[in-house]
Amino acid sequence: xxxxxxxxxxxxxxxxxxxxxxxxxxxxxxxxxxxxxxxxxxxxxxxxxxxxxxxxxxxxxxxxxxxxxxxxxxxxxxxxxxxxxxxxxxxxxxxxxxxxxxxxxxxxxxxxxxxxxxxxxxxxxxxxxxxxxxxxxxxxxxxxxxxxxxxxxxxxxxxxxxxxxxxxxxxxxxxxxxxxxxxxxxxxxxxxxxxxxxxxxxxxxxxxxxxxxxxxxxxxxxxxxxxxxxxxxxxxxxxxxxxxxxxxxxxxxxxxxxxxxxxxxxxxxxxxxxxxxxxxxxxxxxxxxxxxxxxxxxxxxxxxxxxxxxxxxxxxxxxxxxxxx
Amino acid sequence: xxxxxxxxxxxxxxxxxxxxxxxxxxxxxxxxxxxxxxxxxxxxxxxxxxxxxxxxxxxxxxxxxxxxxxxxxxxxxxxxxxxxxxxxxxxxxxxxxxxxxxxxxxxxxxxxxxxxxxxxxxxxxxxxxxxxxxxxxxxxxxxxxxxxxxxxxxxxxxxxxxxxxxxxxxxxxxxxxxxxxxxxxxxxxxxxxxxxxxxxxxxxxxxxxxxxxxxxxxxxxxxxxxxxxxxxxxxxxxxxxxxxxxxxxxxxxxxxxxxxxxxxxxxxxxxxxxxxxxxxxxxxxxxxxxxxxxxxxxxxxxxxxxxxxxxxxxxxxxxxxxxxxxxxxxxxxxxxxxxxxxxxxxxxxxxxxxxxxxxxxxxxxxxxxxxxxxxxxxxxxxxxxxxxxxxxxxxxxxxxxxxxxxxxxxxxxxxxxxxxx
Numbered sequence: 189x190x191x192x193x194x195x196x197x198x199x200x201x202x203x204x205x206x207x208x209x210x211x212x213x214x215x216x217x218x219x220x221x222x223x224x225x226x227x228x229x230x231x232x233x234x235x236x237x238x239x240x241x242x243x244x245x246x247x248x249x250x251x252x253x254x255x256x257x258x259x260x261x262x263x264x265x266x267x268x269x270x271x272x273x274x275x276x277x278x279x280x281x282x283x284x285x286x287x288x289x290x291x292x293x294x295x296x297x298x299x300x301x302x303x304x305x306x307x308x309x310x311x312x313x314x315x316x317x318x319x320x321x322x323x324x325x326x327x328x329x330x331x332x333x334x335x336x337x338x339x340x341x342x343x344x345x346x347x348x349x350x351x352x353x354x355x356x357x358x359x360x361x362x363x364x365x366x367x368x369x370x371x372x373x374x375x376x377x378x379x380x381x382x383x384x385x386x387x388x389x390x391x392x393x394x395x396x397x398x399x400x401x402x403x404x405x406x407x408x409x410x411x412x413x414x415x416x417x418x419x420x421x422x423x424x425x426x427x428x429x430x431x432x433x434x435x436x437x438x439x440x441x442x443x444x445x446x447x448x449x450x451x452x453x454x455x456x457x458x459x460x461x462x463x464x465x466x467x468x469x470x471x472x473x474x475x476x477x478x479x480x481x482x483x484x485x486x487x488x489x490x491x492x493x494x495x496x497x498x499x500x501x502x503x504x505x506x507x508x509x510x511x512x513x
Numbered sequence: 514x515x516x517x518x519x520x521x522x523x524x525x526x527x528x529x530x531x532x533x534x535x536x537x538x539x540x541x542x543x544x545x546x547x548x549x550x551x552x553x554x555x556x557x558x559x560x561x562x563x564x565x566x567x568x569x570x571x572x573x574x575x576x577x578x579x580x581x582x583x584x585x586x587x588x589x590x591x592x593x594x595x596x597x598x599x600x601x602x603x604x605x606x607x608x609x610x611x612x613x614x615x616x617x618x619x620x621x622x623x624x625x626x627x628x629x630x631x632x633x634x635x636x637x638x639x640x641x642x643x644x645x646x647x648x649x650x651x652x653x654x655x656x657x658x659x660x661x662x663x664x665x666x667x668x669x670x671x672x673x674x675x676x677x678x679x680x681x682x683x684x685x686x687x688x689x690x691x692x693x694x695x696x697x698x699x700x701x702x703x704x705x706x707x708x709x710x711x712x713x714x715x716x717x718x719x720x721x722x723x724x725x726x727x728x729x730x731x732x733x734x735x736x737x738x739x740x741x742x743x744x745x746x747x748x749x750x751x752x753x754x755x756x757x758x759x760x761x762x763x764x765x766x767x768x769x770x771x772x773x774x775x776x777x778x779x780x781x782x783x784x785x786x787x788x789x790x791x792x793x794x795x796x797x798x799x800x801x802x803x804x805x806x807x808x809x810x811x812x813x814x815x816x817x818x819x820x821x822x823x824x825x826x827x828x829x830x831x832x833x834x835x836x837x838x839x840x841x842x843x844x845x846x847x848x849x850x851x852x853x854x855x856x857x858x859x860x861x862x863x864x865x866x867x868x869x870x871x872x873x874x875x876x877x878x879x880x881x882x883x884x885x886x887x888x889x890x891x892x893x894x895x896x897x898x899x900x901x902x903x904x905x906x907x908x909x910x911x912x913x914x915x916x917x918x919x920x921x922x923x924x925x926x927x928x929x930x931x932x933x934x
Contacts, residue, residue: 189763189766189767194763194764194767197763198760198763201759201760201763202760205756205757205759208756311611314610314611315610318570318610318613329808329809329812332575332808333572333574333575333808333809333812334574335570335571335572335574335610335613336572336574336575336779336809336812336813337572337779337782337784337785337809337812337813338812338813339784339788339812339813339814339815346791346792348794355766355794357792357793357794359792428756431757432756432757432785432788433788433792433815434784434785434788434813436613437613438613438754439756441754442754442755442756443756473760474759474760477760477761477763477764478760478763478764481749481750482749482750482751482752482755482758482760482761482764483723483749483750483751483752485752485755486752
């Protein structure tokens with residue numbers, strides 16, 4: 189492999205991994221922007237999305253629906269779309285339920301209480317995933333080893349799009365990540381910018397009390413935020429599973445940590461910040477693996493985070509908070 | 514854009530609150546090893562206990578369940594009695610759900626619990642070499658025998674493999690209380706390197722999982738590989754929680770390596786490495802040590818990623834290839850549990866059996882079963898004929914058994930391709 193090929197390859201991997209991180213990061217940043225809560229359970233909602241995806245694939249696989257050509261030429265893309273929607277709705281609903289059951293009653297409680305509650309929810313979800321891993325299905329290894337990583341079947345054809353002789357590998361799954369994440373990000377941006385509910389979100393983010401005085405149903409806005417954040421997390425979990433061909437009950441830990449770091453790096457509360465932050469973290473990881481050493485990658489990632497926070501305490505795209513008079 | 518109405522002060526307090534919470538989570542870690550409960554005087558009793566400390570939560574569960582079955586069989590063979598004394602067995606977990614792997618805090622608690630319970634005469638464990646480091650000095654100070662069915666890191670018993678203070682640091686009493694029935698990695702790493710050469714490899718990339726076991730075995734592999742003329746084109750330690758290793762695989766591809774050695778276990782993501790080698794188009798062979806010799810590894814990697822390109826070394830032979838008493842064990846296991854035992858089941862059986870045999874010898878000689886007498890008698894195990902053949906414990910507490918096998922995966926099952934003595 190020439191140096192250019194290596195660089196190109198790392199760029200592909202960095203962007204692919206980064207886009208997934210960005211999608212998860214949006215969930216953190218949106219919730220923080222609205223209710224100032226770091227939703228530590230978000231990574232684990234993402235994990236459950238992965239488990240749901242594998243369960244669906246297992247059920248469909250048993251019924252041979254995912255056999256090539258069963259739904260025509262585009263069956264794999266249709267399946268992917270179906271999975272994204274299913275996992276998105278599931279994770280959105282789950283996030284919504286968590287908000288309703290746990291966070292809403294604690295809304296006026298001290299921030300620390302909410303934070304501890306979020307960590308508690310995270311533990312509960314991890315254990316649900318552990319339990320789920322023991323499902324007596326073939327895709328879960330018959331449920332013999334609940335905590336083992338599960339092999340996720342290849343949904344998209346795995347050959348190299350650039351040809352077998354090419355040193356650089358570009359697979360359908362890399363393309364799929366972009367095909368799924370970019371429209372979602374554009375959709376989210378338009379939604380927040382153009383719709384009435386989006387305007388409500390912006391208003392609530394700026395000043396919840398004033399927003400309430402203006403007749404905005406802030407509870408509804410908050411619920412919508414959790415729903416959308418969860419949906420994006422669910423979509424990300426499908427892409428993560430398809431891309432890595434594995435799921436495990438701990439998948440949300442690193443994904444969540446990377447995404448949270450991305451959100452802070454980009455400026456927590458800022459939507460484009462989360463997107464930029466996610467892609468940056470993906471790229472830094474890939475380049476550090478290649479040009480430094482894998483064993484130093486975490487150090488590099490957090491080193492960059494610290495450096496950026498020293499010079500721009502509110503993150504790359506976070507605006508400085510106006511002085512309150 | 515629009516949601517950046519962030520109240521910096523609140524955000525900071527949230528972060529510091531998080532840091533505060535994390536520091537709590539780390540506290541027990543810092544505390545381990547600092548408290549040394551004193552051993553109560555162990556006396557003869559009507560009822561004695563053997564306990565095991567193995568990772569029961571996490572993906573090693575299938576493997577450890579099989580080992581626990583082996584231990585239970587060893588005890589059942591005596592009908593749970595030595596003379597008038599009843600032997601009972603307790604199956605302890607040294608893993609936590611949050612880690613999904615062995616947890617230093619839990620292992621330390623297990624050791625303390627065993628020491629505090631006067632009825633406990635022997636400690637069978639651990640599975641992970643890193644966990645052994647935690648309980649070894651505690652049990653040593655308490656004078657309780659510890660027999661590991663699966664630890665392979667050489668530095669636990671032999672000088673010159675790890676830190677200068679090893680293994681003395683695990684033997685505060687100066688006596689040896691730790692024994693193992695499995696050959697160590699100084700044998701295993703070398704066998705792997707020899708096999709790499711046999712496969713025709715010339716350029717090797719060495720990875721480890723940055724744990725005691727993984728680093729140890731990959732270090733031995735690397736040293737031996739150099740000696741037999743293989744070129745080491747690179748080394749790296751992986752992040753075991755990473756979502757994928759595609760970038761790392763690209764780096765390995767660039768070095769032109771034709772073989773990758775990974776010192777690690779299923780729990781430290783060996784499956785993902787095998788998978789990403791395929792996804793990244795790296796057409797090199799993969800060799801992994803015995804920490805991957807379990808069905809969970811095939812499950813995690815997906816059989817197609819391993820078929821005839823991944824080789825797994827193991828300190829012994831596959832259960833179905835055992836002979837003599839080993840064959841008896843294998844057949845009895847199939848009969849009792851109606852499933853194939855995992856690779857380490859027989860080691861669990863042998864470890865418990867060695868302890869029980871020592872107890873029986875004490876009883877036959879009219880002695881009293883105490884921690885001290887059991888420890889002394891286990892140490893005298895010599896030319897013992899068990900399921901693993903005829904072997905002894907050497908002066909370091911290691912088995913004299915040196916049988917190793919190389920396995921691969923075909924049709925989703927482990928297949929033994931070579932036996933080295």
